Amino acid sequence: MKKRKLKLKPYVLPSLYVLSALLLVTGVYFYGNREVAKPAEDIDYVSDEINGYTVPVIATEQTIMTPYSDTSVTVARDFYDYQSDASLQESALVSYDGVYMQNSGIDYSAANPFAVLAVLDGTVIEVEDTELFGKSVTIQHDNNLISTYQGLTDVKVSKDDKVFQGQTIATSGTSVISQSLGNHVHFELYLNGTVLNPNLAIGKTLKELTTE
Template identity: 35%
Template sequence: MREEEKKRSSLQKFFKKRWVFPAIYLASAALLISMIFWYQASGDNTADDSNLTEDSQELTGMDNNDAAIEVNQSFENISVPVKNEEEVDYITQFYDANASIEEQEAALIVDGNTYRPNTGIDIAMRDGSEFEVLASLSGKVSAVRNDSLLGNVIEVEHENGVKTIYQSIKDIQVKSGDTVKQGQVLATSGTSQLNKEAKNHVHFEIRKDNTALNPLDFFGQPFTALENVKEEAAETEQEEPANEMEQDPAAGESEPQETGAEDDAPSQGTDTEESQSRENEAEDTQAPQLTDE
């Protein structure tokens, strides 16, 4: 008991000293501050870890900006250059050398006494009204010009030799050198001297290495579908329509003559008696002439 009393008395004497409580206060304050610094340091480490993940993405070349560019260009789906596809008709189709004769004739444009194969498609509203012409793909405007035959023309260049062309338009909203996004308004539908029968419309073309392709084959397809087009096949498609254009007017006139000759040939082969009688009449008419001489 005496020892415990001595300990209590010594502790009481210790806490009665003036410097004890200030020292305890300073020690607790120092401990608290050290804990705050430690917590902040642990938060900085987690932030550094996130930076490391971003740096690792940059090393692989898959940062956010590059991904956005790729999605906007190479992975776009080719769209119809109108806002409401369900409200339009394709009034003049693309001239396909492998199509039937009827389809080829429907894809010819009459220009005076000549026939021109349609190197694109002509789109018009069903009610004949004007409509906004939209960019089918993102790209850069390479040319804006006025043609006396084709009307106003906008050409937009894309990657890997691909180009889209918009003709028979008015109220042009872009200029050469502009960068356009898919779905952006380029102009308003109009008319042209080349295809007056189409009235208010837009003539739309897709070209790969300056070779015309059928847009209907690529609507809704990814842009990479144009990159996979074989140049040799495209060249044959371009040459064959040109030959048909020169031969079509003559062919249209010669076909009835050929069919008429074919109809006559069988009749001559079957009616042998009539042919023999004609020969006999020819001999009878020539005989008197010999006797007169």
């Protein structure tokens, strides 16, 4: 039996070329339209440790906290509020050397020394030791908010240190101007250079403070 050579009809070869071209184009189309992983949304990450403390890796909006966590701490002398009644105003006066002054912050006290905490993330801009107020720490926060802590002992931070909310910056102590209070910390807040009643700020975010 003779072997017969298979001959393709003239129209078969062009058809094969067309089919191959279609397959190639279709493959390129599906490859080009594959769903790719989208990059993650922009998130502020913190990669450094601050003074040996581990900080959260994702930034979150913070609310202003009290400068302590010890449950035995109480208010020894409140902020002087011009809108409060006369008896409350009288208890918020600071008496020193025969002179009475309105209390520009809140004095927190306890029977035993307690840890003094940074109320928000920030940068230490001043560490002082004066005759009247004792050792003090001032921290600059975002949105031009400044917090000051006075009458301290065992200060654990230095100028230009980065601190995070809740970090222990010192221990409570005493001061000459408020010696009658015993163990305490004097706490002040300033927003855009103006003294702020801490009672109206604690528990709020910086955004809430600056939009009020």
